[in-house]
Amino acid sequence: MDRHEDERMAFDFSLRIMPNAYASFQTMSGMANMRQKTHVALDGNDDLCLLVHRGGHPIQMRLHDRRHGRDEVTVGPGGPAHLRGNEERYSAWSLESHSQVICVSRAQITAAVGNLDHALDNGVPQSAALDLLCGYARTLASDIGPLGGEALLQARKTLTDLFILAIGPGRDAMEATKDSARAAKLARIKEDIGNNLAHPDLSLDWIAGRHGLSPRAVRDLFYASSANFTDHVLAARLERAHQRLCDPRLAHHSITAIAYQSGFGDLSWFNQAFRRRYRMTPSEVRRFGPAAPSA
Missing domain, CATH: 2.60.120.10 (Jelly Rolls)
Structure with missing residues (x-):
């Protein structure tokens, strides 16, 4: 050059x-x-x-x-x-x-x-x-x-x-x-979901419209990879929350704020889903920091 x-x-x-x-x-x-x-x-x-x-x-x-x-x-x-x-x-x-x-x-x-x-x-x-x-x-x-x-x-x-x-x-x-x-379409959809986890309109219909597909077509792309849309969104939101809870730079953010930033509108549901996935509460993960186990 x-x-x-x-x-x-x-x-x-x-x-x-x-x-x-x-x-x-x-x-x-x-x-x-x-x-x-x-x-x-x-x-x-x-x-x-x-x-x-x-x-x-x-x-x-x-x-x-x-x-x-x-x-x-x-x-x-x-x-x-x-x-x-x-x-x-x-x-x-x-x-x-x-x-x-x-x-x-x-x-x-x-x-x-x-x-x-x-x-x-x-x-x-x-x-x-x-x-x-x-x-x-x-x-x-x-x-x-x-x-x-x-x-x-x-x-x-x-x-x-x-x-x-x-x-x-x-x-x-x-x-x-x-x-x-099909794999490339699904990768783009997953990337779009990851960029919009906290968007209030995030849904199957909303994502389908953004990619010029029918909701059924998006659902079929997930099914073909042995997954489904709802489970993927939940897993992505939980992973986002886990990462934020382990990040010392975000220690001043409350657990409630991190839940909302990750796309959860119901704190009770967040705590329940988080504990089921990580076998620890959000407070316990925050206490252990980067040493906390991930799913």
Whole structure:
């Protein structure tokens, strides 16, 4: 990365790295990046990366060694996402721009994509599938804690399948990617629930409306993962309360306040549900602090 001309240089970045895949979200300005022949020859990287504009000013790119299409590419508001491979390129973020980069192994998607050359030459148009991919990638790149073992492999599979859906799957791959699409929808819904645990309108109907789904569709997404909406919301609220009770920075908050902050409107119900889950009262958990057992 280099400074772009005389613009103010700024960079904010979040990243999730997985085997043969990664997802990042960044805000950049006053920066430029050049990938030259020597880089291409040395690293042997043949990943496919999708650059998606998420706000702010457009991103300017100059490309080389492409068989078709224009050498000059602008990735901006409302336009297609840019799919790039292992070519030489120069990218410039002169003024502040928000973007996502999602990369997967070319070998893992080539056979599954309907027309990869068309996407490389023309970009990936805005669509519900691209929006689903970006939402899932943003969740992965955010601070959701470490992923390991089976969870990490499943996250990579879901990201790769959504990548295929966004580009345009071949007929044989369409059915194989449906489970990942459902998993990504459920992940976005769970993230939305987590961000709105104390919202007075939080309900199955409210969440369904926010995601353009019917209440039955949301219920079915939870059932397919051996869960249900009501139990998930309760568990998330209890976990939020437990975390807050163990946080010494919130020692000045009363237990009643923490219950309300976590989405409980009935203190008696909160105490009952909390003790059933953690086998301790909220007061006991607060007394033990971080040493208190979690479910």
